Amino acid sequence: MMRFATVSTPDGQLYGAVGDDGGFVALSPVFPQWASLRDVIAAGGLPDLARAAEGRAPTHRDFTYEIPVPDPEKILCVGVNFPDRNAEYKDGTTQPQYMSLFPRFARSFTGHDRPLIRPPENHTLDYEGEVAIVIGKGGRRIAAADAYDHIAAITLANEGTIRDWVRHAKFNVTQGKNWDNSGAIGPWLIPFTDAAQLDDARIVTRVNGEVRQDDTLSRMMFPIREEIAYISTFTTLVPGDIIITGTPTGAGARFDPPRYLVPGDVVEVEVGGIGTLRNTVEDEA
Template sequence: MKFATVSAGGQMIYGAIVDAGVIALSAEFPQWPSLREVIAAGGLPELEQAAQGRDVTHPEGAFTYEIPVPAPEKILCVGVNFPDRNAEYKDGSSQPKYMSLFPRFARSFTGHGQPLVRPPENHTLDYEGEVAIVIGKGGRRIKAEDAYDHIAALTLCNEGTIRDWVRHAKFNVTQGKNWDNSGSIGPWLVPFTDAAQLDDARIITRVNGEVRQNDVLSRMMFPIREEIAYISTFTTLVPGDIIITGTPTGAGARFDPPKYLVPGDIVEIEVAGIGTLRNTIEDEA
């Protein structure tokens, strides 16, 4: 079953997603104001049980998707995590010893079906399709072999980037990665139950129907188990934290000339077993 955070009638609610729409559940669980608290309590199975046999409360078209976990404490992104991405830099470097990391703020993401916003200051808005994991059981110095025990759910991310602004400083990319509503997370959470959901996953990114990215997570230089182990070495992971695991080659900046996103474009991130994250592009009002 899939679970999402949506806005309907001026309120933010959560519930189960079925073909016809949303089965709202948040009113029945006042002890869990958002999916973040549901995850912290290990409550996804209880939500699934509550949704069984229920009718849709909000049909398609009567709600808008929000990012699935509101206000996570941390969103950490792994950069340059596929061998072809490393080769794109043309610096002759082999696989690095340690992974590259940077933070993103929740405000920089919007939900499924909502527009990614291109700011007036710079038009080099680019896409990066990625799988995102949501931490369910917190911990510090988690062993790689135990890492999957700490994942509650999976979702998708378009880790939208203003490319020119990642070059504004010598040692970081934070400025280019945190423009309001420049990326998206969603559409929903899929509970994590089986290692094959990640180990065998293929991620595909399409722009206006054209495949731009197509790779499998098993080719990552730093597998997700290692990501959780490494990150939890220096910071305590808590329920609701999101790790955005890395994008394959094929982002718009790597074409000659670059293929940056423009208003009217449609970007889709697809992973079998999770779903399709779809967004349009528009200029900031």
């Protein structure tokens, strides 16, 4: 399984491959024509990176993970996309006709093995484990049947949320979803080559080793093919765009009493065939 990451090192920010032993193979010096993984994706260059990584020894063991695609043009999140999540709202509705969407800014996410930051203004920091897709081939009004042809790679997200702030207004959740470093994406990108990577995926989220979320993408009310088709109806998708596809039931806000994240907690989002995204929790300095 080839894993491509963006990392910070004593030599600066680099992209490359992560080996089975955890070492990092810098590939950005090999491809100076591509400044970032976003450029690699736009050029269809992930297969070139895979070939270049074969047989290379790690160049770095001292590095810090960043979000895999730096400065994506768009990060769009699908909300309330599992039947049990919809039932949590207790409003008597079954599956809605249209999916719920909201944007997130890149700086609201941090990388793997880095802390989620709880702000001093509000302590209702919650977790949401999700699969994220990265667009490789852009387009507008993409047919659902063709949607998978537009995916370059898949990764994981913890779509961390300040719950009280999503209730500040009547028609949006944006302010509760965009606190700096409140969520995470990573650790790496896995090239998308087979529909089974998504259709058979199972999401498990753990807090301090305790399973809080456990479900499969096949149960989503709006499958990923439909997400791409619907989103591309109103906006042009471009290479490097990220769609965060929906979280199962089991977030901390739904416990009685709520079980929000506190400093020292460890949150893990795991999907077979992708890996595990792990983050600690710290208060903002």
